[in-house]
Amino acid sequence: MKPHILKYFRCPECLALLRLNTNTIEIVERGSAARLAPCSGLCSSSNHGQHNGGCLECTQIEVMSGTLACTSCSNRFPIDHGIPKLVIRNSSTDDVVKAKTARNFGYLWGRVGSIDHVVSRPYHFEKMSSALSLPALTGLVLDAGCGEGIDLANQARDPSVEVIGVELSEGGCHTSFARVAK
Numbered sequence: 001m002k003p004h005i006l007k008y009f010r011c012p013e014c015l016a017l018l019r020l021n022t023n024t025i026e027i028v029e030r031g032s033a034a035r036l037a038p039c040s041g042l043c044s045s046s047n048h049g050q051h052n053g054g055c056l057e058c059t060q061i062e063v064m065s066g067t068l069a070c071t072s073c074s075n076r077f078p079i080d081h082g083i084p085k086l087v088i089r090n091s092s093t094d095d096v097v098k099a100k101t102a103r104n105f106g107y108l109w110g111r112v113g114s115i116d117h118v119v120s121r122p123y124h125f126e127k128m129s130s131a132l133s134l135p136a137l138t139g140l141v142l143d144a145g146c147g148e149g150i151d152l153a154n155q156a157r158d159p160s161v162e163v164i165g166v167e168l169s170e171g172g173c174h175t176s177f178a179r180v181a182k
Contacts, residue, residue, distance in 0.1 A: 001063045001084050003040035005164055008140075009068065012088050016072030022079075024065040062181075082181075083173045125151040137161050149176025156180050 009018045025042055036054025043057035068077040068084055077086050128134075138160045146152045146165035149172070155163045165180070167173045 001079055001082055002037065003042055003058065003061055003063055004037040006040075006068070008164060009084070009086065011070040011073060011075050012086055013075055014070065014073045016070050018068040018077070019071055020063065020066060021069055022063050022066035024063070026062045026064050081174065082177055087168065125155065140164070142166065146176050147172050149179040152176055153179040 003020065006018060006020055010016065011018060022042065036056055037059040039055035040058045040061065042061055042063075043055055062082050063079055064082045066079045068079065068086070070076070075088070077084060079085070137155060137158070139162065141155060141161055141163045143152045143155065143163055143165045146167045147169075149165060149167075152163055152165040153176075155161050165176050167176060
């Protein structure tokens with residue numbers, strides 16, 4: 001999880017802000033960023049006041065494990081393998097059906113073979129965008145139900161777009177994260 005996207009997260013129960021308690025951060029090299037992330041205070045030079053326009057080191061930080069804690073209620077959400085888990089489970093029939101569907105799709109998406117040799121090609125979003133004559137995406141984009149992350153990864157390659165992917169299934173989350181991380 002990139003620390004700077006925390007500002008977009010809210011507790012799903014009370015909608016309050018979340019606070020990051022981190023155990024593990026990693027510095028990742030993913031080419032040059034289109035725009036520098038704001039300083040998260042997790043970098044080695046955060047006390048030096050040199051980050052007026054953004055922080056290159058924070059742009060390369062991934063929070064790999066830790067907890068997001070609600071600033072209002074007692075909810076806590078784990079970050080595991082770089083993926084924040086912001087789901088509150090209850091026993092309603094609707095949630096049982098959603099959980100079963102997510103588990104089934106997650107199983108399928110988790111069985112995707114090696115993604116190292118996947119060739120980028122027009123996919124869901126590109127086909128829909130072309131058919132509807134949609135303008136090019138810019139700025140912040142939410143990919144709700146990102147599945148195995150093909151559209152997420154394709155959009156993330158565009159330097160004018162910052163994409164946040166949301167997925168209920170474990171397999172989809174891990175495959176999407178791996179696809180974007182390469």
